[in-house]
Amino acid sequence: MTLSSLGINYVYVVCAALFVLGLKMLSSPATARRGNLVSALGMLIAIVATLLAQGLDYRWIMIGMLIGGLIGTAGAYFVKMTAMPEMVALFNGSGGLASLLLSWSEYHHSPAMAPFIALVTALSVFIGGVAFTGSMVAYGKLAGKISQQAVVFKGQHLVNGAIVLTAAGAAALFYLKPDSLFGYLFFVVMILVALVFGVTSTIPVGGADIPVVISLLNSYTGLAACAAGFVVSNNILIVAGALVGASGIILTRLMCKAMNRSLFNIFFSGFGTTTAGAGSTSGVQGEIKAASAEDVYYILEAADSVAFVPGYGMAVAQAQHVVKELGDLLEANGTEIVYAIHPVAGRMPGHMNVLLAEANVPYDQLVEMEDINPRMETMDVCVVIGANDVVNPAAVNDAKSPIYGMPIIETYRAKTVIVLKRSMHAGFAGIENALFYGENTRMYFGDAKTSLQAVVAEFKSGN
Numbered sequence: 001m002t003l004s005s006l007g008i009n010y011v012y013v014v015c016a017a018l019f020v021l022g023l024k025m026l027s028s029p030a031t032a033r034r035g036n037l038v039s040a041l042g043m044l045i046a047i048v049a050t051l052l053a054q055g056l057d058y059r060w061i062m063i064g065m066l067i068g069g070l071i072g073t074a075g076a077y078f079v080k081m082t083a084m085p086e087m088v089a090l091f092n093g094s095g096g097l098a099s100l101l102l103s104w105s106e107y108h109h110s111p112a113m114a115p116f117i118a119l120v121t122a123l124s125v126f127i128g129g130v131a132f133t134g135s136m137v138a139y140g141k142l143a144g145k146i147s148q149q150a151v152v153f154k155g156q157h158l159v160n161g162a163i164v165l166t167a168a169g170a171a172a173l174f175y176l177k178p179d180s181l182f183g184y185l186f187f188v189v190m191i192l193v194a195l196v197f198g199v200t201s202t203i204p205v206g207g208a209d210i211p212v213v214i215s216l217l218n219s220y221t222g223l224a225a226c227a228a229g230f231v232v233s234n235n236i237l238i239v240a241g242a243l244v245g246a247s248g249i250i251l252t253r254l255m256c257k258a259m260n261r262s263l264f265n266i267f268f269s270g271f272g273t274t275t276a277g278a279g280s281t282s283g284v285q286g287e288i289k290a291a292s293a294e295d296v297y298y299i300l301e302a303a304d305s306v307a308f309v310p311g312y313g314m315a316v317a318q319a320q321h322v323v324k325e326l327g328d329l330l331e332a333n334g335t336e337i338v339y340a341i342h343p344v345a346g347r348m349p350g351h352m353n354v355l356l357a358e359a360n361v362p363y364d365q366l367v368e369m370e371d372i373n374p375r376m377e378t379m380d381v382c383v384v385i386g387a388n389d390v391v392n393p394a395a396v397n398d399a400k401s402p403i404y405g406m407p408i409i410e411t412y413r414a415k416t417v418i419v420l421k422r423s424m425h426a427g428f429a430g431i432e433n434a435l436f437y438g439e440n441t442r443m444y445f446g447d448a449k450t451s452l453q454a455v456v457a458e459f460k461s462g463n
């Protein structure tokens, strides 16, 4: 069975509508799960329709889909929530590599290309190659396989500039005569240069900037797929690639805004090279006041308003369910409860929203940073659950701090702050946090889940 070329475009319009609808639904926690399914359905229809329209021998394709599907399913089931960004980086890299290979194989099919096709082929292999190795570096940094610190060396900008010029030169020479031996040579040079550039442009980024880079690389992968869509004349690949490219750029901009950094600053400042190591406490003065489960119970029991501020440690401890349980107990006690969400808390965009949704926290109790900060002084208690960088006051009052200017949830302005963490170790950015020494701060040391279970037990026993 084959679909006519007119028929398939009608199917593609439906698929494109499903993608757009799915993306729209992803923008709210209440509809995000269904949005994912809607987009996945669009992609399934697009794949089946494309295969039917081509009238191909499906055997090899089926084997590829089966192997890829099994790897994807196993990954989705077994990967830890905290390792999700690494998985996203790996998937992203695979997308870039797929575009590169697709355009490369098309070139072998018909090297005598029209100028426009030569142009989009060059774009697809270059951007795909950069997205592939860039994502592998981002994966290595997130997974701790390579140093998370920014790697900078003298003359780095010159080296990167020379690489880009080489790529542009090779692309121009390929474009002029794609079907000659020289054309092929320059094509291969372009691929090699793209792979190197992916590494050299990503290694100078470190510390807290990695999420932004992953989002940008995601956008590159979309653009590479879009260009590959032109190479193989497939309309839905063009649309899907453009949507991924555009949404990746939008997310990148939002994240830059959330961290108050420009993209230029992220790629060229070498942030992360000079920050203090984990556990460093130099420079911050004050006394640490430790609290027990019983102390925390008394503070919370007397509070009229409580803001939970979750961070990466909540994900590590898998404390979201017990946080919700404590929230319910407080509500039953007549306390106003909100969950204050920082846009880059955790290790991926929306990380905290996903975890709290899993624990059935009502969406109307989630408040964004912009909404909680103006009323912070009126909050009786802020319970910081494994968050560190996103509540670090250095971002507001220490102009020398590497995170200076990054918007934070200003818990230090609340009447009382309870911080749940295991030690005095630093967070992702590797810098110390004066909040822990604040007059109004109580440190409740221990694994967040175990600590909160103890507080819940205090509540249940009515102490």
Ligand code: NDP
Pocket (backbone or CB within 6 Å): 085, 207, 208, 209, 210, 211, 310, 311, 312, 313, 314, 316, 317, 343, 344, 345, 346, 347, 348, 349, 350, 351, 385, 386, 387, 388, 389, 390, 391, 420, 421, 422, 423, 424, 425, 426, 427, 428, 429, 446, 447, 448, 449
């Ligand atoms: P941080 O990484 O700054 O801090 C997490 C804290 O959690 C640590 O200080 C750690 O302290 C504590 N912790 C770890 N395990 C536990 C546990 N089991 N129980 C209790 N506490 C625990 O997290 P934030 O969420 O505050 O900030 C996120 C950081 O990650 C930002 O710098 C952001 O830029 C970056 N990032 C964000 C991404 C995103 O897209 N959201 C992606 C990648 C990075 P201790 O060891 O003492 O317990």
